[in-house]
Amino acid sequence: MTKGVEVxxxxxxxxxxxxxxKVNAINIEMSQAxxxxFAELRDDPELWVGIITAEGDRIFSAGWDLKALNSGEMQLDNWWETADYGEGGFAxxxxxxxxxxxxIAALNGLVIGGGFELALSCDLLIAAEHVEFGLPEMPLGIVPDAGALQRLPRRIPYNIAMEMLLMGRRMTAKEAARxxxxxxVVRKDDLMTVARAWADQIAGSAPLAMQSVxxxxxxxxxxxxxxxxxEMRGDQLETYRQMLKSEDSAEGVAAFVEKRAPNFKGR
Known part of the structure; x- marks a missing residue:
């Protein structure tokens, strides 16, 4: 384990x-870890899918480490420039x-503040049935500017997002699913089983195709x-272009015609 992160x-x-x-608060060192x-996931050709979760069943993450902020270890003004949060920005x-x-985010407990922003950055979200989501920044005199302001109103109705942003009200996993x-939404004991099954299913696909998505x-x-x-048909999307002329695309079509399982290799 490095700086609160197990890989x-x-x-x-x-x-x-x-x-x-106690709450998986993310300080600078943990963000770097x-x-x-995530850089390992990105750069290793043998890795095709990632899962992010947390220990226990009480809390996924409370987000920004407010104690570190209060002590001066972290700064608020231009925080994205005044400290090195590592590759990929905050978290x-x-x-x-x-x-x-x-x-895949396997959400095992409360998803709060910056922890919510980390979850919003994921592609698939699986939540234990006791999970709640919340953005408690407003009473602190700050705003969730590491992704919630930017992403949440694009994911749920604008007025519901504003209710969470302005009033700090929590949303249950069941409502989030609606x-x-x-x-x-799954039983807490089934969370990682389901997340791993989804990851394995995705990992059975041609990697260049799923990365193109x-x-x-x-x-x-x-x-x-x-x-x-x-934009898609221009020359700027490198992975998409590689996928179109890849060995895997030919293998997938051949396997379908020959009624056999494909053998994808990521090239």
């Missing part, structure tokens, strides 16, 4: 677990624009439809 490999899946008692873990994922491999904020969606987000097509 383990399970086949083509990298599992990242936060374990910094998370960034290093290693909130501004990680180069990680095309999918990340809005599509989380993909699935993230690359393309990031490039075309909020673009008019005609411009989205033009």
């Amino acid at each position: 383990s490999r399970r086949g083509r899946v990298l599992e990242i677990k936060m374990n910094r008692p 998370l960034g290093a873990a 290693g994922l909130t501004e990680n624009w180069k990680l095309n491999k999918p990340v 809005y599509g904020l989380v993909n699935k 993230k690359e393309v969606l990031r490039a075309i987000e909020c673009r008019p439809l005609e411009h989205a097509f033009a």
Whole structure:
């Protein structure tokens, strides 16, 4: 374990677990450790999918380490410039624009503040049934500017997002599922079983194809439809272009025609 972050490999899946008692508050060192873990996922061709979770069943993360902020260890003004939070911005994922491999959030407890922003940065969210989401920054005189302001109103109805942002009210896992904020709600004892099953299913796909999905969606987000097509068909999306002429694309088609399982190799 490095700076409250445990990293383990399970086949083509990298599992990242936060374990910094009592609430997995993320300080600079922990953010750097998370960034290093996600960089490992990004850079290792043998890793195709990531899972982020936390120890126990009480809390996923309370987000920013307010004690470190209060002590002066961390700064508020221009915080993204005054300290090195590691690759990928705060928590290693909130501004990680180069990680095309999918990340599953296995949410084991309260998802609060910056912990919520980390979860919002993931591609698939699985929540234990007792999980609640909250943004308690307003009474502190600050705002959740590491992803919640930017992402939440795009994921759920604007007025519901504003209720969470302005009033700090919590949202249950069941309500989050109704809005599509989380993909699935499960018993807490089943959380990692389901997350690993999803990761294994994704890892059975051609990696360049699944990485192209993230690359393309990031490039075309909020673009008019005609411009989205033009963006995708330009020459800027490297992974998508590699996928079109890859051995795996030919293998997938051949396997379908020959009625056999494909043998994808990531090239």
